[in-house]
Amino acid sequence: MTRLISAPCAGLKGSARVPGDKSISHRSLMIGALALGETRIEGLLEGEDVLRSAAAMRALGASVHQDGPGRWRVSGRGIGGLAEPADILDMGNAGTGARLLMGLVATHPLTAFFTGDASLRKRPMERVALPLRQMGAQIHARQGGRLPLALIGAREPMPITYTLPVASAQIKSAVLLAGLNAPGATTVIEPEPTRDHTELMLRYFGVDVRVVQTPQGRAATVIGQPEIEGRDIRVPADPSSAAFPMVAALIRPGSDIRLENVGINPHRIGLIETLVEMGADIAFENRREQAGEPIADIRVRAGRLKGVTVPTSRAPSMIDEYPILSMAAAFADGPTRMEGLAELRVKESDRLAAIVRGLKACGVELEAGDDFLVVQGSRTAPRGGAEIEAELDHRIAMSFLVLGTATREPIAIDDGSPIDTSFPGFAVLMNALGAKIRGE
Ligand SMILES: O=C(O)C1=C[C@@H](OP(=O)(O)O)[C@@H](O)[C@H](O)C1
Numbered sequence: 001m002t003r004l005i006s007a008p009c010a011g012l013k014g015s016a017r018v019p020g021d022k023s024i025s026h027r028s029l030m031i032g033a034l035a036l037g038e039t040r041i042e043g044l045l046e047g048e049d050v051l052r053s054a055a056a057m058r059a060l061g062a063s064v065h066q067d068g069p070g071r072w073r074v075s076g077r078g079i080g081g082l083a084e085p086a087d088i089l090d091m092g093n094a095g096t097g098a099r100l101l102m103g104l105v106a107t108h109p110l111t112a113f114f115t116g117d118a119s120l121r122k123r124p125m126e127r128v129a130l131p132l133r134q135m136g137a138q139i140h141a142r143q144g145g146r147l148p149l150a151l152i153g154a155r156e157p158m159p160i161t162y163t164l165p166v167a168s169a170q171i172k173s174a175v176l177l178a179g180l181n182a183p184g185a186t187t188v189i190e191p192e193p194t195r196d197h198t199e200l201m202l203r204y205f206g207v208d209v210r211v212v213q214t215p216q217g218r219a220a221t222v223i224g225q226p227e228i229e230g231r232d233i234r235v236p237a238d239p240s241s242a243a244f245p246m247v248a249a250l251i252r253p254g255s256d257i258r259l260e261n262v263g264i265n266p267h268r269i270g271l272i273e274t275l276v277e278m279g280a281d282i283a284f285e286n287r288r289e290q291a292g293e294p295i296a297d298i299r300v301r302a303g304r305l306k307g308v309t310v311p312t313s314r315a316p317s318m319i320d321e322y323p324i325l326s327m328a329a330a331f332a333d334g335p336t337r338m339e340g341l342a343e344l345r346v347k348e349s350d351r352l353a354a355i356v357r358g359l360k361a362c363g364v365e366l367e368a369g370d371d372f373l374v375v376q377g378s379r380t381a382p383r384g385g386a387e388i389e390a391e392l393d394h395r396i397a398m399s400f401l402v403l404g405t406a407t408r409e410p411i412a413i414d415d416g417s418p419i420d421t422s423f424p425g426f427a428v429l430m431n432a433l434g435a436k437i438r439g440e
C-alpha cells in the first residue's frame with residue numbers, strides 16, 4: 001500500500017508526454033503474437049495491465065522481448081498457431097487483457113485457465129463467454145460468470161453475427177479476435193459505436209475488416225483465417241491518461257500546459273468534447289496519423305467552466321473519463337448532469353459509488369441514481385481535506401489526486417499502487433508540471 005497526498009499547488013506549466021495508450025498496447029501485443037514474423041512496437045505502455053498481456057502472449061508461445069524503454073519486439077505464431085499455456089493466465093487488474101485474450105484463445109484448440117486480482121475476480125465475464133460459446137468454445141466460470149474460469153477452445157470454430165447487449169469495445173474485440181480463426185465472416189453489430197482500435201489495427205496488419213452502418217447500428221466484420229505479417233507500430237499517448245493533467249490544468253488557475261502525441265481517435269475524446277462544451281480552452285495542434293490512428297499535441301489553459309448535461313450517447317467515447325470529469329464538474333458554475341452510467345458500476349470498482357463517496361467526503365454536493373450523477377459545481381474551490389479509498393482502482397486514485405491540486409485542503413488516497421496499471425510515473429509527471437503529490 002502506498003498512501004499518496006495531493007496538496008493545493010500553483011498553476012501547472014510546461015509540456016509532458018503521458019504513457020502509451022493502454023487499449024492499443026494490449027492489442028499490439030496480441031495481434032503481433034498472431035502475425036508471422038516480427039512486430040516492432042514503440043511507445044508501448046509498460047503499465048502492469050499491459051505487462052500481464054505480454055506475459056500471457058509468451059505463455060501462449062509467442063516470443064516477446066523488451067529492447068528498451070517502450071520498445072518491444074513480438075515474433076508471432078500465425079493465426080491458429082497459439083500454444084496451450086502450461087499454467088494459469090493471471091491477468092492481474094486488467095479487464096481488457098482478460099476479455100480480449102479469452103476471445104483470442106476461444107477459437108484455438110487448447111485449454112486455458114484465467115484468473116486475476118481481487119478486483120478483476122469480481123467483474124462480469126459472462127458478457128464475453130456468451131458469444132464465445134456460440135463460436136464453439138466451452139467456458140466454465142465461477143458463479144455469476146466470474147474469474148477464475150476454464151476455457152476450452154473450439155476445435156471447429158464457427159463464425160457468428162452478434163449484436164452487443166451493452167456498449168463495450170471489450171466484448172466487440174473479443175468476438176472479432178475470435179473471428180480471426182473462424183472460417184468466413186464474423187460480424188459484431190453495436191447499437192452505440194465504441195472504440196475501434198481492434199478494427200484499425202487488424203486493417204493495418206492487412207486483415208479484411210469491413211465496417212458498415214445498418215439500421216441496427218454499426219456492423220464490423222472480419223474475414224477469418226487470413227495470414228498476417230508483422231508490422232511496425234507506434235503507440236500514441238493515451239487520451240485517458242492525458243485526461244488527468246488536462247483537468248488539473250483546467251481547474252488550477254494560471255495553468256498552461258501542452259500534452260504531446262496524444263491519440264485523438266473520435267471514439268475516445270468524449271471527455272474533450274464535454275470539457276469544450278463546458279467552456280474549456282483546449283486546442284489540438286500539429287494533427288497527424290500514426291499506424292492508422294489520429295494524434296495531436298493538446299494545449300490546455302485554465303479558465304472558468306460551466307455545468308452541462310452529458311448525454312448517454314456520449315458514454316462509450318468517454319467511459320473511463322467520468323471519474324475525472326466529475327472532479328472538473330465540482331469546479332464548474334452550476335450542475336453537471338451525467339447520464340447512462342450503469343457500466344461504471346462494473347469497472348475496477350463501482351466507480352459511480354466511489355465518486356459519490358469521495359466527492360461527498362470532500363464537501364461537494366451531488367445527487368446520484370442507479371445510472372446518473374449530478375455534481376453541483378461551485379465558484380469557490382471545494383474543501384477537500386479527505387482520505388479516499390482507492391479500491392484497487394487507478395482512475396479513482398488519480399481523479400482524487402487531481403482534485404487535491406485545487407481544493408482548499410489536501411486530499412489523501414489510501415493506496416496509490418493501482419496507478420501503475422495504466423499510468424506508471426503519474427506523480428512524477430504531474431509534479432514536473434507543478435503539482436504537489438507526495439508518498440508517505
Ligand atoms: O477495449 C478496450 O480497450 C477498453 C474498453 C472499455 O471497457 P468496456 O468494453 O467494458 O466498456 C474501457 O473501459 C477499457 O478501459 C478499455
Ligand SMILES: C=C(OP(=O)(O)O)C(=O)O
Pocket residue numbers: 049093094095096097320347348395422
Ligand atoms: C476499465 C478500465 O480498464 P480494464 O477494463 O481494462 O480493467 C480502465 O482502464 O479504466
